[in-house]
Amino acid sequence: MLRFVTSNAGKAREASQYLPEAVERVDYDYPEIQSDSLEAIATAGARDAYREIGEPVFVDDSGLFIDALGGFPGPYSSYVDEKLGIERVQALAAREENDRARFRTVVAYADDDGVETFEGTVRGRIVAPRGSGGFGYDPIFEHRGQTFAEMSPEEKNAVSHRGRALAAFGDWLAER
Ligand SMILES: O=c1[nH]c(=O)c2ncn([C@@H]3O[C@H](COP(=O)(O)OP(=O)(O)OP(=O)(O)O)[C@@H](O)[C@H]3O)c2[nH]1
Ligand SMILES: [Mg+2]
Known part of the structure:
Protein backbone atom coordinates (compact mmCIF):
# COMPACT_ATOMS: atom_id res chain seq x y z
CA MET A 1 0.00 0.00 0.00
CA LEU A 2 1.24 3.48 -0.94
CA ARG A 3 0.34 6.69 0.88
CA PHE A 4 -0.26 9.72 -1.33
CA VAL A 5 -0.28 12.97 0.63
CA THR A 6 -2.34 15.60 -1.20
CA SER A 7 -5.15 18.06 -0.62
CA ASN A 8 -6.23 17.57 -4.25
CA ALA A 9 -8.83 14.85 -4.90
CA GLY A 10 -8.25 15.01 -8.68
CA LYS A 11 -4.60 14.06 -8.29
CA ALA A 12 -5.51 11.19 -5.94
CA ARG A 13 -8.01 9.73 -8.44
CA GLU A 14 -5.45 9.72 -11.23
CA ALA A 15 -2.73 8.12 -9.11
CA SER A 16 -4.89 5.24 -7.93
CA GLN A 17 -5.77 4.39 -11.53
CA TYR A 18 -2.15 4.26 -12.46
CA LEU A 19 0.07 2.66 -9.84
CA PRO A 20 0.44 -1.12 -9.48
CA GLU A 21 -0.12 -1.02 -5.70
CA ALA A 22 -3.19 0.25 -3.85
CA VAL A 23 -3.00 3.97 -3.09
CA GLU A 24 -4.37 5.47 0.09
CA ARG A 25 -4.91 9.22 0.07
CA VAL A 26 -3.77 11.18 3.11
CA ASP A 27 -5.49 14.56 3.08
CA TYR A 28 -2.72 16.56 4.75
CA ASP A 29 -1.84 20.00 3.37
CA TYR A 30 1.92 20.02 3.99
CA PRO A 31 3.56 23.47 3.96
CA GLU A 32 4.92 24.24 0.48
CA ILE A 33 8.22 26.10 0.23
CA GLN A 34 8.45 28.96 -2.25
CA SER A 35 10.73 28.03 -5.13
CA ASP A 36 10.98 28.12 -8.93
CA SER A 37 11.72 24.39 -8.85
CA LEU A 38 8.98 21.75 -8.64
CA GLU A 39 11.71 19.27 -7.60
CA ALA A 40 12.65 21.42 -4.60
CA ILE A 41 9.01 21.93 -3.58
CA ALA A 42 8.12 18.23 -3.91
CA THR A 43 11.29 17.09 -2.11
CA ALA A 44 10.70 19.40 0.85
CA GLY A 45 7.02 18.40 0.94
CA ALA A 46 7.74 14.67 0.91
CA ARG A 47 10.30 15.09 3.68
CA ASP A 48 7.87 17.10 5.80
CA ALA A 49 4.97 14.70 5.20
CA TYR A 50 7.14 11.67 6.03
CA ARG A 51 8.19 13.30 9.30
CA GLU A 52 4.55 14.16 10.12
CA ILE A 53 3.01 10.79 9.20
CA GLY A 54 5.87 8.47 10.19
CA GLU A 55 5.36 6.09 7.23
CA PRO A 56 6.73 6.15 3.67
CA VAL A 57 4.76 8.66 1.58
CA PHE A 58 4.73 10.32 -1.82
CA VAL A 59 3.63 13.78 -2.92
CA ASP A 60 3.01 15.37 -6.35
CA ASP A 61 3.92 18.96 -7.19
CA SER A 62 2.66 20.13 -10.56
CA GLY A 63 2.43 23.25 -12.66
CA LEU A 64 1.35 24.69 -15.99
CA PHE A 65 4.16 26.54 -17.83
CA ILE A 66 3.05 28.89 -20.63
CA ASP A 67 5.93 29.57 -23.06
CA ALA A 68 4.92 33.11 -24.09
CA LEU A 69 4.49 34.12 -20.43
CA GLY A 70 7.97 33.04 -19.35
CA GLY A 71 6.65 29.83 -17.80
CA PHE A 72 3.90 31.57 -15.76
CA PRO A 73 2.08 30.35 -13.62
CA GLY A 74 4.55 27.43 -13.17
CA PRO A 75 5.12 26.58 -9.49
CA TYR A 76 2.44 29.15 -8.57
CA SER A 77 -0.32 27.40 -10.57
CA SER A 78 -2.42 26.58 -7.54
CA TYR A 79 -2.27 30.14 -6.16
CA VAL A 80 -3.02 31.68 -9.57
CA ASP A 81 -5.96 29.33 -10.16
CA GLU A 82 -7.36 30.32 -6.76
CA LYS A 83 -6.86 34.08 -7.22
CA LEU A 84 -7.47 34.57 -10.98
CA GLY A 85 -9.09 31.38 -12.27
CA ILE A 86 -8.30 29.54 -15.48
CA GLU A 87 -10.39 31.83 -17.75
CA ARG A 88 -8.22 34.82 -16.89
CA VAL A 89 -5.05 32.81 -17.40
CA GLN A 90 -6.38 31.75 -20.80
CA ALA A 91 -7.23 35.40 -21.62
CA LEU A 92 -3.64 36.43 -20.82
CA ALA A 93 -2.27 33.68 -23.04
CA ALA A 94 -4.70 34.54 -25.88
CA ARG A 95 -3.01 37.96 -26.27
CA GLU A 96 0.19 36.21 -27.33
CA GLU A 97 1.03 34.76 -30.73
CA ASN A 98 2.66 31.64 -29.31
CA ASP A 99 0.06 29.41 -27.63
CA ARG A 100 2.44 26.63 -26.56
CA ALA A 101 2.63 25.38 -22.98
CA ARG A 102 3.63 22.38 -20.96
CA PHE A 103 2.45 20.67 -17.82
CA ARG A 104 5.04 19.24 -15.46
CA THR A 105 4.70 16.95 -12.45
CA VAL A 106 7.36 15.95 -9.98
CA VAL A 107 6.48 13.02 -7.74
CA ALA A 108 8.65 12.74 -4.62
CA TYR A 109 8.76 9.59 -2.51
CA ALA A 110 10.20 9.67 1.02
CA ASP A 111 11.18 6.82 3.29
CA ASP A 112 14.04 5.95 5.66
CA ASP A 113 16.54 6.07 2.78
CA GLY A 114 15.69 9.68 1.89
CA VAL A 115 13.79 11.16 -1.05
CA GLU A 116 13.54 9.99 -4.69
CA THR A 117 11.95 12.16 -7.40
CA PHE A 118 10.28 11.25 -10.72
CA GLU A 119 9.40 13.74 -13.44
CA GLY A 120 6.80 13.87 -16.21
CA THR A 121 6.17 16.50 -18.88
CA VAL A 122 3.57 16.91 -21.62
CA ARG A 123 3.45 19.61 -24.29
CA GLY A 124 0.28 21.25 -25.57
CA ARG A 125 -1.49 24.51 -26.38
CA ILE A 126 -3.61 26.96 -24.40
CA VAL A 127 -7.14 27.17 -25.85
CA ALA A 128 -10.56 28.55 -24.84
CA PRO A 129 -12.08 26.17 -22.24
CA ARG A 130 -13.62 22.92 -23.53
CA GLY A 131 -14.78 19.78 -21.76
CA SER A 132 -16.01 18.86 -18.30
CA GLY A 133 -13.64 16.12 -17.12
CA GLY A 134 -10.42 16.38 -15.16
CA PHE A 135 -9.66 19.28 -12.83
CA GLY A 136 -7.67 22.50 -12.55
CA TYR A 137 -6.43 23.83 -15.89
CA ASP A 138 -7.53 20.76 -17.88
CA PRO A 139 -10.25 22.60 -19.93
CA ILE A 140 -7.71 25.09 -21.39
CA PHE A 141 -4.88 22.61 -22.10
CA GLU A 142 -5.11 20.96 -25.53
CA HIS A 143 -2.96 17.99 -26.49
CA ARG A 144 -3.25 16.53 -30.02
CA GLY A 145 -6.62 18.14 -30.72
CA GLN A 146 -8.34 17.36 -27.42
CA THR A 147 -8.29 19.24 -24.12
CA PHE A 148 -7.45 17.18 -21.04
CA ALA A 149 -11.02 17.89 -19.85
CA GLU A 150 -12.38 16.21 -23.02
CA MET A 151 -10.42 13.01 -22.39
CA SER A 152 -11.47 10.04 -20.29
CA PRO A 153 -9.32 9.57 -17.15
CA GLU A 154 -7.53 6.69 -18.92
CA LEU A 173 9.08 0.60 -7.18
CA ALA A 174 8.97 -2.60 -9.23
CA GLU A 175 12.77 -2.78 -9.54
CA ARG A 176 13.54 -1.86 -5.95
O1 LIG B 1 -5.38 21.05 -15.50
C1 LIG B 1 -4.69 20.51 -14.67
N1 LIG B 1 -4.36 19.22 -14.88
C2 LIG B 1 -3.57 18.54 -14.07
O2 LIG B 1 -3.31 17.36 -14.29
C3 LIG B 1 -3.09 19.24 -12.94
N2 LIG B 1 -2.29 18.89 -11.93
C4 LIG B 1 -2.21 19.96 -11.15
N3 LIG B 1 -2.95 20.96 -11.63
C5 LIG B 1 -3.16 22.27 -11.05
O3 LIG B 1 -1.92 22.90 -10.88
C6 LIG B 1 -1.78 23.35 -9.56
C7 LIG B 1 -0.74 22.49 -8.91
O4 LIG B 1 -0.50 22.87 -7.59
P1 LIG B 1 -0.01 21.80 -6.55
O5 LIG B 1 0.87 20.79 -7.21
O6 LIG B 1 0.52 22.49 -5.36
O7 LIG B 1 -1.37 21.01 -6.18
P2 LIG B 1 -2.53 21.30 -5.12
O8 LIG B 1 -2.17 22.47 -4.28
O9 LIG B 1 -3.81 21.35 -5.86
O10 LIG B 1 -2.55 19.98 -4.23
P3 LIG B 1 -1.42 19.45 -3.18
O11 LIG B 1 -0.28 20.41 -3.22
O12 LIG B 1 -2.07 19.34 -1.85
O13 LIG B 1 -1.04 18.08 -3.70
C8 LIG B 1 -3.18 23.23 -8.93
O14 LIG B 1 -3.89 24.41 -9.16
C9 LIG B 1 -3.79 22.09 -9.68
O15 LIG B 1 -5.20 22.18 -9.75
C10 LIG B 1 -3.49 20.55 -12.74
N4 LIG B 1 -4.28 21.19 -13.59
MG1 LIG C 1 -0.35 22.59 -3.32
Missing part, protein backbone atom coordinates in the same frame (compact mmCIF):
# COMPACT_ATOMS: atom_id res chain seq x y z
CA GLU A 155 -6.81 8.78 -22.04
CA LYS A 156 -5.44 11.63 -19.92
CA ASN A 157 -3.25 9.32 -17.80
CA ALA A 158 -1.80 7.69 -20.91
CA VAL A 159 -0.28 10.98 -22.10
CA SER A 160 -0.22 13.32 -19.11
CA HIS A 161 2.63 14.78 -17.06
CA ARG A 162 1.25 12.96 -14.00
CA GLY A 163 0.86 9.65 -15.84
CA ARG A 164 4.48 9.85 -17.00
CA ALA A 165 5.83 10.72 -13.56
CA LEU A 166 3.77 7.92 -11.98
CA ALA A 167 4.96 5.43 -14.61
CA ALA A 168 8.59 6.26 -13.75
CA PHE A 169 7.76 5.93 -10.05
CA GLY A 170 6.02 2.60 -10.69
CA ASP A 171 9.04 1.25 -12.62
CA TRP A 172 11.35 2.26 -9.77
Whole structure:
Protein backbone atom coordinates (compact mmCIF):
# COMPACT_ATOMS: atom_id res chain seq x y z
CA MET A 1 0.00 0.00 0.00
CA LEU A 2 1.24 3.48 -0.94
CA ARG A 3 0.34 6.69 0.88
CA PHE A 4 -0.26 9.72 -1.33
CA VAL A 5 -0.28 12.97 0.63
CA THR A 6 -2.34 15.60 -1.20
CA SER A 7 -5.15 18.06 -0.62
CA ASN A 8 -6.23 17.57 -4.25
CA ALA A 9 -8.83 14.85 -4.90
CA GLY A 10 -8.25 15.01 -8.68
CA LYS A 11 -4.60 14.06 -8.29
CA ALA A 12 -5.51 11.19 -5.94
CA ARG A 13 -8.01 9.73 -8.44
CA GLU A 14 -5.45 9.72 -11.23
CA ALA A 15 -2.73 8.12 -9.11
CA SER A 16 -4.89 5.24 -7.93
CA GLN A 17 -5.77 4.39 -11.53
CA TYR A 18 -2.15 4.26 -12.46
CA LEU A 19 0.07 2.66 -9.84
CA PRO A 20 0.44 -1.12 -9.48
CA GLU A 21 -0.12 -1.02 -5.70
CA ALA A 22 -3.19 0.25 -3.85
CA VAL A 23 -3.00 3.97 -3.09
CA GLU A 24 -4.37 5.47 0.09
CA ARG A 25 -4.91 9.22 0.07
CA VAL A 26 -3.77 11.18 3.11
CA ASP A 27 -5.49 14.56 3.08
CA TYR A 28 -2.72 16.56 4.75
CA ASP A 29 -1.84 20.00 3.37
CA TYR A 30 1.92 20.02 3.99
CA PRO A 31 3.56 23.47 3.96
CA GLU A 32 4.92 24.24 0.48
CA ILE A 33 8.22 26.10 0.23
CA GLN A 34 8.45 28.96 -2.25
CA SER A 35 10.73 28.03 -5.13
CA ASP A 36 10.98 28.12 -8.93
CA SER A 37 11.72 24.39 -8.85
CA LEU A 38 8.98 21.75 -8.64
CA GLU A 39 11.71 19.27 -7.60
CA ALA A 40 12.65 21.42 -4.60
CA ILE A 41 9.01 21.93 -3.58
CA ALA A 42 8.12 18.23 -3.91
CA THR A 43 11.29 17.09 -2.11
CA ALA A 44 10.70 19.40 0.85
CA GLY A 45 7.02 18.40 0.94
CA ALA A 46 7.74 14.67 0.91
CA ARG A 47 10.30 15.09 3.68
CA ASP A 48 7.87 17.10 5.80
CA ALA A 49 4.97 14.70 5.20
CA TYR A 50 7.14 11.67 6.03
CA ARG A 51 8.19 13.30 9.30
CA GLU A 52 4.55 14.16 10.12
CA ILE A 53 3.01 10.79 9.20
CA GLY A 54 5.87 8.47 10.19
CA GLU A 55 5.36 6.09 7.23
CA PRO A 56 6.73 6.15 3.67
CA VAL A 57 4.76 8.66 1.58
CA PHE A 58 4.73 10.32 -1.82
CA VAL A 59 3.63 13.78 -2.92
CA ASP A 60 3.01 15.37 -6.35
CA ASP A 61 3.92 18.96 -7.19
CA SER A 62 2.66 20.13 -10.56
CA GLY A 63 2.43 23.25 -12.66
CA LEU A 64 1.35 24.69 -15.99
CA PHE A 65 4.16 26.54 -17.83
CA ILE A 66 3.05 28.89 -20.63
CA ASP A 67 5.93 29.57 -23.06
CA ALA A 68 4.92 33.11 -24.09
CA LEU A 69 4.49 34.12 -20.43
CA GLY A 70 7.97 33.04 -19.35
CA GLY A 71 6.65 29.83 -17.80
CA PHE A 72 3.90 31.57 -15.76
CA PRO A 73 2.08 30.35 -13.62
CA GLY A 74 4.55 27.43 -13.17
CA PRO A 75 5.12 26.58 -9.49
CA TYR A 76 2.44 29.15 -8.57
CA SER A 77 -0.32 27.40 -10.57
CA SER A 78 -2.42 26.58 -7.54
CA TYR A 79 -2.27 30.14 -6.16
CA VAL A 80 -3.02 31.68 -9.57
CA ASP A 81 -5.96 29.33 -10.16
CA GLU A 82 -7.36 30.32 -6.76
CA LYS A 83 -6.86 34.08 -7.22
CA LEU A 84 -7.47 34.57 -10.98
CA GLY A 85 -9.09 31.38 -12.27
CA ILE A 86 -8.30 29.54 -15.48
CA GLU A 87 -10.39 31.83 -17.75
CA ARG A 88 -8.22 34.82 -16.89
CA VAL A 89 -5.05 32.81 -17.40
CA GLN A 90 -6.38 31.75 -20.80
CA ALA A 91 -7.23 35.40 -21.62
CA LEU A 92 -3.64 36.43 -20.82
CA ALA A 93 -2.27 33.68 -23.04
CA ALA A 94 -4.70 34.54 -25.88
CA ARG A 95 -3.01 37.96 -26.27
CA GLU A 96 0.19 36.21 -27.33
CA GLU A 97 1.03 34.76 -30.73
CA ASN A 98 2.66 31.64 -29.31
CA ASP A 99 0.06 29.41 -27.63
CA ARG A 100 2.44 26.63 -26.56
CA ALA A 101 2.63 25.38 -22.98
CA ARG A 102 3.63 22.38 -20.96
CA PHE A 103 2.45 20.67 -17.82
CA ARG A 104 5.04 19.24 -15.46
CA THR A 105 4.70 16.95 -12.45
CA VAL A 106 7.36 15.95 -9.98
CA VAL A 107 6.48 13.02 -7.74
CA ALA A 108 8.65 12.74 -4.62
CA TYR A 109 8.76 9.59 -2.51
CA ALA A 110 10.20 9.67 1.02
CA ASP A 111 11.18 6.82 3.29
CA ASP A 112 14.04 5.95 5.66
CA ASP A 113 16.54 6.07 2.78
CA GLY A 114 15.69 9.68 1.89
CA VAL A 115 13.79 11.16 -1.05
CA GLU A 116 13.54 9.99 -4.69
CA THR A 117 11.95 12.16 -7.40
CA PHE A 118 10.28 11.25 -10.72
CA GLU A 119 9.40 13.74 -13.44
CA GLY A 120 6.80 13.87 -16.21
CA THR A 121 6.17 16.50 -18.88
CA VAL A 122 3.57 16.91 -21.62
CA ARG A 123 3.45 19.61 -24.29
CA GLY A 124 0.28 21.25 -25.57
CA ARG A 125 -1.49 24.51 -26.38
CA ILE A 126 -3.61 26.96 -24.40
CA VAL A 127 -7.14 27.17 -25.85
CA ALA A 128 -10.56 28.55 -24.84
CA PRO A 129 -12.08 26.17 -22.24
CA ARG A 130 -13.62 22.92 -23.53
CA GLY A 131 -14.78 19.78 -21.76
CA SER A 132 -16.01 18.86 -18.30
CA GLY A 133 -13.64 16.12 -17.12
CA GLY A 134 -10.42 16.38 -15.16
CA PHE A 135 -9.66 19.28 -12.83
CA GLY A 136 -7.67 22.50 -12.55
CA TYR A 137 -6.43 23.83 -15.89
CA ASP A 138 -7.53 20.76 -17.88
CA PRO A 139 -10.25 22.60 -19.93
CA ILE A 140 -7.71 25.09 -21.39
CA PHE A 141 -4.88 22.61 -22.10
CA GLU A 142 -5.11 20.96 -25.53
CA HIS A 143 -2.96 17.99 -26.49
CA ARG A 144 -3.25 16.53 -30.02
CA GLY A 145 -6.62 18.14 -30.72
CA GLN A 146 -8.34 17.36 -27.42
CA THR A 147 -8.29 19.24 -24.12
CA PHE A 148 -7.45 17.18 -21.04
CA ALA A 149 -11.02 17.89 -19.85
CA GLU A 150 -12.38 16.21 -23.02
CA MET A 151 -10.42 13.01 -22.39
CA SER A 152 -11.47 10.04 -20.29
CA PRO A 153 -9.32 9.57 -17.15
CA GLU A 154 -7.53 6.69 -18.92
CA GLU A 155 -6.81 8.78 -22.04
CA LYS A 156 -5.44 11.63 -19.92
CA ASN A 157 -3.25 9.32 -17.80
CA ALA A 158 -1.80 7.69 -20.91
CA VAL A 159 -0.28 10.98 -22.10
CA SER A 160 -0.22 13.32 -19.11
CA HIS A 161 2.63 14.78 -17.06
CA ARG A 162 1.25 12.96 -14.00
CA GLY A 163 0.86 9.65 -15.84
CA ARG A 164 4.48 9.85 -17.00
CA ALA A 165 5.83 10.72 -13.56
CA LEU A 166 3.77 7.92 -11.98
CA ALA A 167 4.96 5.43 -14.61
CA ALA A 168 8.59 6.26 -13.75
CA PHE A 169 7.76 5.93 -10.05
CA GLY A 170 6.02 2.60 -10.69
CA ASP A 171 9.04 1.25 -12.62
CA TRP A 172 11.35 2.26 -9.77
CA LEU A 173 9.08 0.60 -7.18
CA ALA A 174 8.97 -2.60 -9.23
CA GLU A 175 12.77 -2.78 -9.54
CA ARG A 176 13.54 -1.86 -5.95
O1 LIG B 1 -5.38 21.05 -15.50
C1 LIG B 1 -4.69 20.51 -14.67
N1 LIG B 1 -4.36 19.22 -14.88
C2 LIG B 1 -3.57 18.54 -14.07
O2 LIG B 1 -3.31 17.36 -14.29
C3 LIG B 1 -3.09 19.24 -12.94
N2 LIG B 1 -2.29 18.89 -11.93
C4 LIG B 1 -2.21 19.96 -11.15
N3 LIG B 1 -2.95 20.96 -11.63
C5 LIG B 1 -3.16 22.27 -11.05
O3 LIG B 1 -1.92 22.90 -10.88
C6 LIG B 1 -1.78 23.35 -9.56
C7 LIG B 1 -0.74 22.49 -8.91
O4 LIG B 1 -0.50 22.87 -7.59
P1 LIG B 1 -0.01 21.80 -6.55
O5 LIG B 1 0.87 20.79 -7.21
O6 LIG B 1 0.52 22.49 -5.36
O7 LIG B 1 -1.37 21.01 -6.18
P2 LIG B 1 -2.53 21.30 -5.12
O8 LIG B 1 -2.17 22.47 -4.28
O9 LIG B 1 -3.81 21.35 -5.86
O10 LIG B 1 -2.55 19.98 -4.23
P3 LIG B 1 -1.42 19.45 -3.18
O11 LIG B 1 -0.28 20.41 -3.22
O12 LIG B 1 -2.07 19.34 -1.85
O13 LIG B 1 -1.04 18.08 -3.70
C8 LIG B 1 -3.18 23.23 -8.93
O14 LIG B 1 -3.89 24.41 -9.16
C9 LIG B 1 -3.79 22.09 -9.68
O15 LIG B 1 -5.20 22.18 -9.75
C10 LIG B 1 -3.49 20.55 -12.74
N4 LIG B 1 -4.28 21.19 -13.59
MG1 LIG C 1 -0.35 22.59 -3.32
